[in-house]
Amino acid sequence: MGHLNLLPATEAVRQIAAGKITSEQLVRDCLERVAAHEPVTGAWAHLDGDAALQRAHELDRSTSRGLLHGIPIGVKDLIDTCDMPTTYGSAIYAGYQPAWDAPCVAYARAQGAVVLGKTVTTEFATFHPGKTANPHNSHHTPGGSSSGSAAAVADYMVPLAFGTQTAASVIRPAAFCGIVGYKPSFGVINRAGVKPLCDTLDTVGTLARSVADCALFAAAVSGRHDLIIEQPLSTAPRVGICRTFEWKYAQSETQAALELAIHKLGAAGVTIVDVDLPPNFAGIVQAQTDIMLYELAHSLAHEWLAHRERLSAKLTAMIESGLNVTRERYEAAMTLARNGRRMLPDVFTRADVLLAPSTPGEAPAGLHATGDPLFCRMWTLLHTPCVHLPFAQGPKGLPVGLQVIGPVGADHSTLLCAEFLFKKLT
Numbered sequence: 192m193g194h195l196n197l198l199p200a201t202e203a204v205r206q207i208a209a210g211k212i213t214s215e216q217l218v219r220d221c222l223e224r225v226a227a228h229e230p231v232t233g234a235w236a237h238l239d240g241d242a243a244l245q246r247a248h249e250l251d252r253s254t255s256r257g258l259l260h261g262i263p264i265g266v267k268d269l270i271d272t273c274d275m276p277t278t279y280g281s282a283i284y285a286g287y288q289p290a291w292d293a294p295c296v297a298y299a300r301a302q303g304a305v306v307l308g309k310t311v312t313t314e315f316a317t318f319h320p321g322k323t324a325n326p327h328n329s330h331h332t333p334g335g336s337s338s339g340s341a342a343a344v345a346d347y348m349v350p351l352a353f354g355t356q357t358a359a360s361v362i363r364p365a366a367f368c369g370i371v372g373y374k375p376s377f378g379v380i381n382r383a384g385v386k387p388l389c390d391t392l393d394t395v396g397t398l399a400r401s402v403a404d405c406a407l408f409a410a411a412v413s414g415r416h417d418l419i420i421e422q423p424l425s426t427a428p429r430v431g432i433c434r435t436f437e438w439k440y441a442q443s444e445t446q447a448a449l450e451l452a453i454h455k456l457g458a459a460g461v462t463i464v465d466v467d468l469p470p471n472f473a474g475i476v477q478a479q480t481d482i483m484l485y486e487l488a489h490s491l492a493h494e495w496l497a498h499r500e501r502l503s504a505k506l507t508a509m510i511e512s513g514l515n516v517t518r519e520r521y522e523a524a525m526t527l528a529r530n531g532r533r534m535l536p537d538v539f540t541r542a543d544v545l546l547a548p549s550t551p552g553e554a555p556a557g558l559h560a561t562g563d564p565l566f567c568r569m570w571t572l573l574h575t576p577c578v579h580l581p582f583a584q585g586p587k588g589l590p591v592g593l594q595v596i597g598p599v600g601a602d603h604s605t606l607l608c609a610e611f612l613f614k615k616l617t
Contacts, residue, residue: 195220200262200350200404207261214247214261218305221263225307225348231329233322234343236268237275238308246305257302258411258419264299265343265352268309269316269336270395271384272296279386280312280321280336283498293384295353295395295412302411307349310339313561315491316360316388319503320561325367327589331554334364335561337398341368344398351408354396356571357388358483359550359564361396362594365579367554367562369590371613373397373405373606374567376599377574380413389486391525392479392571402578402610409602417603424611430456431466431542433596436473437565442552444585448593451583452546452616459615464541469534471527476565478524479572485521488513528572535573536598544608545596553585570594576602578609582616 195217198206206212222240229235243263250261271277271289278284292300300306311321316336323338325331326346333342337354341364344352354361356374365372373396380395387393397408403420410418432453434441441449457463488495488510494502495510502510538545548566555562570577576599581592595612597605 193220196224196347198350199401200259200399201401201407203262203350204258204260208256213251214305215244215251217261218243218247218263218307221307221349224346228326228346228348232324232326232342232346234265234310234339234346234348236278236309236311236321236339239275240307242274243305243307250303250305258407259299260303261305262303262351263305263307263349265308265310265340265349266296266306267337267340267353267355268312269355269386270296270353272306272309275306275309277309280314280316281494281501283494283501291384294381296384298412298414304411310343310352312336313338314503314506315386315494316355316357317487317506317509318561319505320558324558325554325589327369328587331556331589332367332558332561334367334554336360337364338561340398341365341370341372344368344400345370350399351404352398354398355385356394356396356567357392358479358571359567361398362549362567362577362579363562363564365398366549366581366590366592369581370398370400371402371405371581372579373409374571374577375409376576376602379415379602380409387490389483389490391482391486394571402606402613405578406606415602418606420606420610424607427459427461428543428608428611429462429464429541430612431464431545433466433468433545433547435547435566435569436468437476440551440565441548444552444583444591445548445550448583448591449546449548452593455616456612461615466538466542466545468538472531472569474527475531475569475572478527479568481516481520481524482528482572484509484513485516531573532599535575539598544605546593546612547596549579549592549594553587553589553591570596574599576605578605580609580613580616582613
């Protein structure tokens with residue numbers, strides 16, 4: 192049919208259920224897109240088209256219908272799969288084959304998903320990039336660490352893909368690639384079978400081209416069916432404009448995107464208020480950095496002690512920095528994080544959600560780095576749900592957007608608000 196890969200997941204599920212299309216047709220169109228674009232985009236660490244087609248063929252003959260019935264997905268190569276290698280973005284694990292599926296993958300399959308393959312991750316989900324290029328301009332980074340997942344979705348290779356976030360690794364690649372990224376509240380999607388980096392921060396998220404698709408995917412793999420967006424929000428949410436303490440690092444395109452959002456949402460009748468964060472939140476970005484470095488250095492102890500010569504210079508420097516974070520400094524950062532989470536409800540007294548920068552600006556040129564995680568660090572540490580919305584362009588014609596942030600645990604309402612705002616902004 193030649194174009195089914197363009198369908199949103201929610202629409203593809205409906206059409207498969209109605210017998211208008213088959214999973215096999217959808218998977219074939221996705222594989223054709225991969226064949227045409229993968230040489231430039233480089234989104235995949237491992238592909239198994241034959242297995243995907245066989246799985247689609249079986250699903251087309253099955254009477255059992257899960258939430259993701261017949262939908263092809265990408266699985267970040269940080270997440271274990273029992274039938275495909277999992278290398279964590281490192282040559283140390285070349286050819287490594289886990290004996291199990293991570294629970295998020297197992298649940299995706301149980302809900303009818305078709306795993307097309309493993310998407311490229313940066314080295315152990317840190318800052319040393321893989322081969323992936325930005326689908327909008329192959330000379331620019333797609334962001335990290337969920338680079339392959341974001342690029343595959345943006346390039347219409349799959350409608351859905353898994354991401355993970357420890358600093359900015361769902362929101363930033365979504366922003367740079369111009370798609371929707373959803374980082375749930377901490378712990379919504381089970382993290383077992385995901386290579387651990389920072390137990391305090393690691394979060395499994397979803398990448399798609401619509402808020403509804405992100406919500407559907409998260410619902411299917413978490414058992415939280417309440418996350419599904421069945422009816423749009425009937426009344427406009429109260430939106431808090433949160434420039435954060437890092438606003439001075441926002442480039443002109445991000446500043447313009449925020450002003451555009453204020454104008455469009457105001458014209459649509461949305462109540463908009465400026466929200467200032469408590470003074471002690473000014474230290475949260477540094478606290479997140481200290482916690483991430485400290486925990487990362489300990490989580491990668493085996494790789495550091497047994498395979499140090501096979502680690503990149505960037506990761507080596509990160510681990511050395513983490514080993515230099517004292518226990519006292521780590522505990523102080525953890526205390527600041529706990530206090531911040533306790534104070535967070537007060538931030539939402541006048542707003543249902545916040546609207547804040549996702550990145551300093553559009554994707555930087557070059558494939559040697561993945562961009563600055565600055566504007567996501569705080570929200571990851573605070574464990575809030577975050578949804579990136581792409582709706583603008585930067586001076587180089589690359590995507591720009593903002594993230595919607597909700598109270599911890601308020602994932603359903605945050606997704607509803609994000610979908611409402613996205614429709615007003617696009």
